[in-house]
Amino acid sequence: MYYLNHFGYLDDQRTQKLLDFIYDYYDAQNAGWKCRAYPINPDRVLPVNCYMGAMKILKASSMIPEEKRSPQMEKIIKKETEKILENRIHWYLRNPDGTRKEKAGWKRFGYPLFYQSDILEIMTMLTRLGVKDDRMNEAVELIRDTQQKDGKWLMKDTFNGKM
Template sequence: ESARTKSGLVSLIIPCLTGNMVYALIKLGFLEDERLGKAIEWILTYQRSDDGEERPPLGEMYDRYRSCWGSHSCHMGVAKTLKALSAIPEPKRDARVNAKIQELADYFLKHRIYKKSHHPEEIAKPGWMKFGFPLMYQSDALEMLDIFASLKIHAPELDDTIDLVRRKQTVEGVWNLENSYSDRMLVTIEHKGKPSKWITLRAVRALREYR
């Protein structure tokens, strides 16, 4: 909150954290709250899916954080805002929401989720190949596949990610925690290198859609 305006500052809004808050509040039952509606409208209005082919966007919203709003949109911002919109129940999605979901999904299909769009044989996000929970502002290939599964999007561009998830299943039939931000939290949520009920839930849920 600004001491001068007594409200939030436009220049301090970033997409990944906005997406996380919208997702959480939808899951907590606040979809009809007017304030959440404004946050969803912000995503529809400002979230970008630029792939390095255009000039960076200009304006008060975009000028402060070039890592979020450069000529190539931040993967985390696209991921978390797509996650937020995917949490809106299908009957509640209007044409603008559906169009933005498609736009953001197409962005990740071009990248094969974690690869380079212009060189799809190269990995752009090696960290996304290590599955974690919770991920806070970060994301990974499994979280993205889970989002695509919830949207029932099927495309050959997802095949590498599906294979990656399948390969990581242990002989016991579960998935291990490979990435963790527990050191930043008040409590430890599972342990790296150990079987994870949260990673396993995501993997099973996603692979059920793509079996």
């Protein structure tokens, strides 16, 4: 959906069909979308539904101009944004004792991310949506703390040499 919108296909009937699918399969009670592989071990995650997949749908939704977002999309954006903030961006895993555990991989910035995500991608998306919340502070500090003296960040997660 992200690239369909990016390349001007938002109003195409096929993209609208995709949006209908997204709306139809959204779990409004628990937030998110179910997927076959998630969670592999339900005792190790806090969200009931696929957290990483939701990031990609929300990223794509954040690129759609507000005036073109349906009321249903706005509700989903609001609910998913709150879920991200409740999990303080990357603290959605669960330790055996039930306490929160960070998704350490999301602290390694990279590109392309494919189905994975990172704090930088999520914070970009939240900022694009106009979200400002104290629960973002830890992620902002992490981004600031990992910035190099030249103002850049190291790409720590890459597929270079793996393909």
